[in-house]
Amino acid sequence: MALRHAVLAALLDGELSGYQLAKAFDVGVANFWYAQPQQLYAELTRLEKEGLVAGREVVQESRPNKRLFHVTDAGVAELEAFTAASAKPAFIRDDLLVKVQAADRVDTDALIAQLTDRARVAQAKIDLFGTLLHRLRGHRTEEEFLRHGDRIGPYLTCLRGVAFERENRDWCLRTVDVLKERRQLHARH
Amino acid sequence: MALRHAVLAALLDGELSGYQLAKAFDVGVANFWYAQPQQLYAELTRLEKEGLVAGREVVQESRPNKRLFHVTDAGVAELEAFTAASAKPAFIRDDLLVKVQAADRVDTDALIAQLTDRARVAQAKIDLFGTLLHRLRGHRTEEEFLRHGDRIGPYLTCLRGVAFERENRDWCLRTVDVLKERRQLHARH
DNA sequence: TCAGATTAGTCATTTTTATGACTACCATGG
DNA sequence: CCATGGTAGTCATAAAAATGACTAATCTGA
Numbered sequence: 391m392a393l394r395h396a397v398l399a400a401l402l403d404g405e406l407s408g409y410q411l412a413k414a415f416d417v418g419v420a421n422f423w424y425a426q427p428q429q430l431y432a433e434l435t436r437l438e439k440e441g442l443v444a445g446r447e448v449v450q451e452s453r454p455n456k457r458l459f460h461v462t463d464a465g466v467a468e469l470e471a472f473t474a475a476s477a478k479p480a481f482i483r484d485d486l487l488v489k490v491q492a493a494d495r496v497d498t499d500a501l502i503a504q505l506t507d508r509a510r511v512a513q514a515k516i517d518l519f520g521t522l523l524h525r526l527r528g529h530r531t532e533e534e535f536l537r538h539g540d541r542i543g544p545y546l547t548c549l550r551g552v553a554f555e556r557e558n559r560d561w562c563l564r565t566v567d568v569l570k571e572r573r574q575l576h577a578r579h
Numbered sequence: 580m581a582l583r584h585a586v587l588a589a590l591l592d593g594e595l596s597g598y599q600l601a602k603a604f605d606v607g608v609a610n611f612w613y614a615q616p617q618q619l620y621a622e623l624t625r626l627e628k629e630g631l632v633a634g635r636e637v638v639q640e641s642r643p644n645k646r647l648f649h650v651t652d653a654g655v656a657e658l659e660a661f662t663a664a665s666a667k668p669a670f671i672r673d674d675l676l677v678k679v680q681a682a683d684r685v686d687t688d689a690l691i692a693q694l695t696d697r698a699r700v701a702q703a704k705i706d707l708f709g710t711l712l713h714r715l716r717g718h719r720t721e722e723e724f725l726r727h728g729d730r731i732g733p734y735l736t737c738l739r740g741v742a743f744e745r746e747n748r749d750w751c752l753r754t755v756d757v758l759k760e761r762r763q764l765h766a767r768h
Numbered sequence: 769t770c771a772g773a774t775t776a777g778t779c780a781t782t783t784t785t786a787t788g789a790c791t792a793c794c795a796t797g798g
Numbered sequence: 799c800c801a802t803g804g805t806a807g808t809c810a811t812a813a814a815a816a817t818g819a820c821t822a823a824t825c826t827g828a
Contacts, residue, residue: 615816616777
């Protein structure tokens with residue numbers, strides 16, 4: 391039941407509609423969790439029913455109306471309880487790792503292509519996170535912002551995201567090199 | 580359906596029993612996937628029914644009998660197909676990140692404790708992976724092993740695991756520092 | 769000698785996550 | 799003037815992962 395807490399944590403930044411939330415959780419900026427829009431709408435409905443978030447209708451012209459949600463006191467209490475409870479250890483769970491694990495026995499061409507693509511995607515995320523970090527800290531240096539800023543949670547998780555994607559990119563490129571070199575050595579026989 | 584492929588990939592290293600597989604997928608060395616024993620037994624049953632793995636009974640004295648599984652040709656073909664298909668992007672999904680995202684609004688004492696503990700666990704994994712890497716490459720240097728070794732898949736995924744845990748540890752420690760310093764600044768008012 | 773850990777598994781069920789198929793309406797570009 | 803894409807969602811179902819409760823033997827340390 392971590393999605394619900396991820397949603398609560400995301401809503402701490404201010405009121406968001408389900409649609410906006412979905413954007414934030416989508417491919418782009420999912421720096422601390424990932425979910426499909428449908429999951430988020432469902433979760434918001436449940437959270438509202440339990441009184442952990444509250445929504446207000448915003449009437450728009452020239453665009454469908456939307457409901458903006460914010461975390462209630464009960465919601466903050468729920469987050470508090472969640473934070474106090476012990477966290478389960480995190481694991482990498484990545485199709486690509488499974489494929490690389492089997493690299494000795496399967497065709498490496500497709501794998502090399504996927505690794506290369508993943509490195510590209512990782513670089514794009516690094517750039518995106520870089521922009522995001524800059525926007526969050528404004529004119530301040532990182533040190534200064536982390537000491538005195540008033541909302542550092544998203545900044546810290548974004549830092550984790552950058553580090554993850556950097557490792558991701560570097561490992562993919564390194565693995566591509568290794569696989570390519572072995573392919574060449576093999577071809578010569 | 581990646582667990583099945585993770586199991587197939589793991590069995591490429593040689594025959595394993597469900598129990599041994601469970602060990603490999605457990606907290607210790609889950610360097611490319613993680614699963615509970617029950618999930619693995621269930622998956623092995625399914626894989627066997629589909630002919631992707633085959634098991635043979637090994638009668639043991641002074642210990643319960645066991646079934647050792649190996650990947651069949653059909654299993655390798657399945658892995659091949661899986662590798663050729665495009666991989667879905669990987670995301671971090673970690674309770675701790677959610678908690679840090681909410682760090683500005685919840686009690687940080689428990690969080691600091693958890694981050695510290697996570698850093699410790701990460702360090703333990705780094706050490707474990709270090710030993711494992713050394714065992715895999717034997718007397719050879721990494722470069723040499725990756726060029727000429729005959730089973731580099733597990734080595735490469737283990738490298739990814741080390742990098743991940745290192746980032747994990749460093750980020751946890753950094754975050755602890757930030758939170759502690761802010762707590763002090765706050766206390767003075 | 770007896771409690772607790774280790775080996776080796778099974779069965780049933782719940783929880784969580786993901787997917788597919790939809791509805792509507794507006795704006796913009798070609 | 800109409801196809802495409804963005805905004806804003808809903809409903810139902812499938813798939814995957816996790817959990818709880820078991821059996822049964824042996825081996826190990828206090």
